[in-house]
Amino acid sequence: MATKSNRKCGACLKDIMDNNFITCSIESCKTSFHRDICIGPSLPEDPRNWVCQKCRCNLKKGGDNSNTPVKTSYTSGNVTLRTKNKVIVSNDKSSDAEVSLGTLISEIRLLRQDVSKLTDKVTEMFTSLNECQERLADVEIKTIRSDQRLKLLEVYHTVVQSLLMYCITAWGGASKTHMISIERAQRSVLKVMLGKPFRFPTYLLHQEAAVLTVRQLFRIITLHN
Template sequence: MVAKCSACCKFMSSLEGACVDCHTCKRAYHRDCVGVLKNRSVPSSWVCPDCKAKLPRSNQDDTPLKTRAPSCSSPETLNQESLLTKTDGNIEANLVDELRAFRLEMSQTREELIGLRQDLYELRSTVRSCESRLNKVEETVQTLLEAQASGSGSDSGIIKVVEALEANVARLQNDLNDRDQELLANELEFSGLPEEIAENPMHLALACAAKLGVPLEERDVVSCARAGALRREVGARPRPLALRLARRDTREALLRAARVRRHVTTEGLGQKSEPRPFYVNERLTKLNRHLFYRSRQIGSRLQWRYIWTKDGRIYARRDTGAPAHRIRSEADLLKTFGPDGVRSQTAES
């Protein structure tokens, strides 16, 4: 689990090397939060300010009282008091700067969320319009089919109209799928993470990001949950962990880090199961996920070298230097891999 600073409650990375542990209460702090210089070595008996304030003080009743005039302060005492005042002032100045930076970052995040909500609203409006058009086309097709079944009208003319409408329906379905994929532009999923009882998806996602070397905080995450219905079968694959982020650049940074660290495992994430590899992928719609699976199966059998996704789009390339083909539907599978390849894969499945 990622530790938090007991003073500012922010997450601390073990790679920073800028934290100290209290000898008494065993709590961890940022050096800046407790006024400890970064280049200064800290003894193992160091205690935090809270524990230092709780230490008992000896009265020393046998020491005689001495009076001292206010004007007789020694230079050493004045220097110590001045140093303490300057240290307190530096800590307060650092806290004020940090609060201002945090307020500015929160303001920027709020503006990004407002823009994201506006984009989502426009996408929902477009999807509703496409659904309405699709319903009208389906009603027209049904009417024509009923008319054809009753024997009224020209058969050849009806067939042409039906074919044109079916092509229009396929085009609208592809458009709807593209709009749904755009709604997932800021999402990705962690697959291969064992699913345990009473787990915390947010902490698990933050730990995975820290292991990939990408700094991620809770304010960067819009939502985090397991995707799909609970699988109760013995030996079933764990559900992927769907992560929706507030910014697109954070998603791209996680995907780039996952490509570099291809063999990262769940070791050190605090899970009870044995360490196993986990993967970070783009989040696809149900149709795109099915097409990507089919493309990989057919491409593997036909020895195509490259099958990949980018920004939710599926691409295939036979070899280095060959043109890339985009796959949006079953018709694109036939056009890309040929009828024989698709039929052979269907027969095997």
């Protein structure tokens, strides 16, 4: 029959009933474990120097580190790998930044092209507007001149033609020698009214003014009477 001891297993927390156990060699620990159940077959050759897993971790954190390699100008494999990994991450970030910068530069170039095209269109629009304003100014000038001409022609019909028509049935059939002075007076008045030069053709003058000559006026009035 197995005798009960005061020891408890540090793994399963059950009472250790026999001598089949092993104890941690660290003075501050001295925790016992079931030898076959909780520790397993992988036991050290000298159980007196056995260290439990908890103390083994503590030894790694704060134990003797005299055998730990010191980083010098020549780096070990692990340090080199970590440095490479960091460089690779940095290169990835820098490559992403370069891609973003390239995309931004391309967008800025496209924006400049669009702005240049828009500027050209606005310039063409202003040129067209200036041409339209010049045409409107010409039309306005021509309209003003036409109004002035109409007013002058109205004055002509009211004053000059009324004088020419006075008793024209009596003197309108006179010879050309007697009629030439009246015709010259009529042409002079029309040239002044229309702003024509002294040697402007007579037929064009009457055609533009839409006015009958003295002889044409005599014939029409004579036929109507």
